[in-house]
Structures are given as C-alpha cells and as structure tokens.
Amino acid sequence: MFLSTYEKQLDGKRRLLIPQEFRTAENGAEHGVFCFPSIEADCLEAGGDKLFAEYRAVIESLPFGDPYRSAxxxxxxxxxxxxxYDSGGRITLPEHLCAEVDLSDTVVIYGVGERFQIWNKDKWAAHRAEQRRMAREGLKQFGEMRRQAAAAKTGGAA
Structure with missing residues (x-):
C-alpha cells in the first residue's frame, strides 16, 4: 500500500524522487508508475500495476459504448x-501534467492506499483541511449509526 505524506522538491527538469517505500513489488511499482490527472481532485494520481488492474476491471465491467466507460x-x-524510475528512484513528470495541476518547486506526495497523489503544496493544504473536516463528520455519523443499531438491537431508544 502507498501510505504516508512526503514533501519533495521537483527539480528544473521536473524530476521527482518517489519515496523508496512506494517503489515496491507489493505495490506493483518496482519498475515505475503510471500517472494521470486525478478524476476526483486537482492533483496527479499515480500507482503501479495493481492500481492499473483495478481501474481496468472497473472500466471493463461497463458495456462497450457506455458513456461512463468512454469517459x-x-x-x-x-x-x-x-x-x-531513473537510477536514483526519480520519475520525470511530463510538462503538460505539471502545468495541468500547477506543480512547481515543492510538491506533496500523498499515499492513499492503492494509489498516491502528487499535489501542489498550497492546494494540498486546502484539500487536507477539507478531507479532515469530512473525516470528522463521517466518523461522527458512523458513531451515531452504531448507537442507533445497538439501541434497536436491545429494544431501547436511540
């Protein structure tokens, strides 16, 4: 799994050192990664063979010609x-991908399970704050659902 958060420097040639923990056979990323603009956020998404297989399975589960499949x-x-990766464990990000999500000097590499994201440092701060807010809200809702389920099981009021 891709875990943790790292601040890294993107050099003038757009080379980025990928954390050693990410460059593993377990992640399917021992030789390199694939990278594309994220569908869900203003960042790049990257991963290894496992992530590619997961996306491929989702896409192939939709019928050929379906507009969602095409998208x-x-x-x-x-x-x-x-x-x-080069000999130092770096990837070179294409210029158009860097421009699309406004990557420059300092970037944030954010592990999110089967994938990782590459963020503009300033945009990352806002995204992180929103994700933490949503996580707190979700945890609170989950706790309330558990209390209601326990009360229903015992016949008590929630």
Whole structure:
C-alpha cells in the first residue's frame, strides 16, 4: 500500500524522487508508475500495476459504448503516462501534467492506499483541511449509526 505524506522538491527538469517505500513489488511499482490527472481532485494520481488492474476491471465491467466507460477510458487510459524510475528512484513528470495541476518547486506526495497523489503544496493544504473536516463528520455519523443499531438491537431508544 502507498501510505504516508512526503514533501519533495521537483527539480528544473521536473524530476521527482518517489519515496523508496512506494517503489515496491507489493505495490506493483518496482519498475515505475503510471500517472494521470486525478478524476476526483486537482492533483496527479499515480500507482503501479495493481492500481492499473483495478481501474481496468472497473472500466471493463461497463458495456462497450457506455458513456461512463468512454469517459473513464479517456480520463485514465488516454491521459496516462507510464514513467520509469531513473537510477536514483526519480520519475520525470511530463510538462503538460505539471502545468495541468500547477506543480512547481515543492510538491506533496500523498499515499492513499492503492494509489498516491502528487499535489501542489498550497492546494494540498486546502484539500487536507477539507478531507479532515469530512473525516470528522463521517466518523461522527458512523458513531451515531452504531448507537442507533445497538439501541434497536436491545429494544431501547436511540
């Protein structure tokens, strides 16, 4: 799994050191990653063979010609760039991907399970604050649902 958050420097040639913990066979990313603009946020999404297989399964579960399948094919397959590591564990991000999500000097690499995201540092701060707010709200709702389920089980009021 891709876990944790790292601040890294993007050099003048758009090279980015990927954390060693991310460059593993377990992640399917021992030789490189594929990268594309995220569908859900203003960042780049990246991962190894496992993530590619997961997206492929989702896409292939939709019938050929389905507009959602076409949109996913365009967004994931059409925009994807396979990126190999150099001898130092760096990838070189294409200029158009950096421009699309406003990446420059300092970036944030954010592990989110089967994938990781590459963020503009300032945009990351706002995204993180919103994600934490949503997580607190979700945890609160989950706790309330558990209390209601326990009360229903015992015949008591919630």
């Amino acid at each position: 996913l094919e365009a967004s994931i397959f059409g925009e994807q760039k396979p990126l190999a």
